[in-house]
Amino acid sequence: MKIGIGCDHGGVVLKGAVIEAITEVGHDYYDYGTFGQESVDYPDYAEKVCKAIINGEINKGILICGTGIGISIAANKFKGIRCAHVTDEFQAQMSAEHNDANMIALGGRVSDEISTKAMVKRFLETEFAGGRHKNRVDKILRIEEKNFN
Ligand code: RB5
Numbered sequence: 001m002k003i004g005i006g007c008d009h010g011g012v013v014l015k016g017a018v019i020e021a022i023t024e025v026g027h028d029y030y031d032y033g034t035f036g037q038e039s040v041d042y043p044d045y046a047e048k049v050c051k052a053i054i055n056g057e058i059n060k061g062i063l064i065c066g067t068g069i070g071i072s073i074a075a076n077k078f079k080g081i082r083c084a085h086v087t088d089e090f091q092a093q094m095s096a097e098h099n100d101a102n103m104i105a106l107g108g109r110v111s112d113e114i115s116t117k118a119m120v121k122r123f124l125e126t127e128f129a130g131g132r133h134k135n136r137v138d139k140i141l142r143i144e145e146k147n148f149n
Pocket of ligand 1: 010011042065066067069070071
């Protein structure tokens, strides 16, 4: 699979662990920035990776900001994106198995390198269970179509 990575300055240090995990699982990674410690705005990097998924350039994405919160909120504004903000391996697994998440968001000021690698691997190695979970994801898609305001 092709895995996109996007982060702000709060996630740039943890990105190394994400890259290690992706390559150890045997996937290719595509880094959409940011690349330095200079302060940037996390929605810009969420947008780059979400558009790459929507355009079919990549299959899944890993986002990182300071907490994982802002960048996940931004990502979930894009049609077709299901981004789960996760802080442990179980959540990472469930996001793929039950929610068919195509992205996870991590906190560079929340998670350490060991748990980050475990979360990324679990997310990438877990298949969507389908069945009743598909019905629920389909309902999310229908909400997205209606775009209530
Ligand atoms: C940036 O300082 C910080 O607000 C951002 O990385 C993130 O934690 C927002 O949710």
